[in-house]
Amino acid sequence: MKLAVLLLLVAPILAQQDPQGPRPKGKKGPVGDGGPYHHVVLSASSEDGLSWKLDEGVRMEHASVPCAVVTDDGKVMMYFVDADRKSFETANVAVSEDGLTFKKLGLEIEGMPARKALDPSILLLDDGMYVLYYFACEQNPDAAGSHDVRRAVSDDGVHFEDKGTAFSREMLVDPDVFWWKDAWYMYVFGRGNTLVATSKDGLEFTYHGPLSLQGWGTTAPIRFGDRLRLYAFDQRAREANEVHSFTSTDGLEWEEEDGARLTAGEGEQYTDPQVVRFQGGYKMYFKRSASPR
Secondary structure, three states, X not given: OOOOOOXXXXXXOHHHOXXXXXXXXXXXXXXXXXXXXXXXXXXXXXOOOOOEEEOOOOOEEOEEEEEEEEOOOOOEEEEEEEOOOOOOOEEEEEEEOOOOOOEEOOOEEEOOOOOEEEEEEEEEOOOOOEEEEEEEEOOOOOOOOEEEEEEEEEOOOOEEEEEEEEEEEEOEEEEEEEEEOOEEEEEEEXXXXXXXXXXXXXXXXXXXXXXXXXOEEEOOOEEEOOEEEEEEEEOOOOOOOEEEEEEEOOOOOOEEOOOXXXXXXXXEEEEEEEEEEEOOEEEEEEXXXXXXX
């Protein structure tokens, strides 16, 4: 879904294995050899959602596939795969008041049936409830067979309770869930394509079909007016890939907007670009990794 150029961690340590599925090894460069321990989360700012400026510094080290929501009191809650640990990589959450400096809070999921919670997707509902969708992984995220995307809920964004499987299918990773008009939509990467599943209640999803934007790695879109804007990265580019934007009225058919929103530097890639409204403008959180060979 988000990450189409799927990179495996070079070090033969399962605890540092990239949760995104099978990937070619990353080449040596300014951001390391590849894998979540070598990934970093960066951010960019925009006034209109189209022209973006890269923020200075790194938001989170040894972190991958970020997503975020903004609370009613203006704080950013960022969810990500945390590889900065002694045991194994799994989802975590961090909070920021300025959108730049984050403090880890320690995500917990009561009743989680698997060892790892990977590829988190977060929603903050109007009633203050946090809904988390994640890929439940026992050991190896590359394992063949059915993969479960599960749902968990929380009233504080940190302590969640697992509520069961939302969608299952062969080799799923990277779910992104959003509500639009009268339905819930899930974009999820499976067997080389971004797939779409829909739901009336957000509890159980039914397969709809492949997303029309093949070749683009997607995240959950953001609303503007009566339309959606989707930020996606070019999965086909091997060097200095770009983030582009698309608009839609139904969440299924997308029209590309002119120009690139961000362009990665030499030897690196920008992926998983997720955007939130923040302090009168926009913040984009995304992963930086080494370009594949």
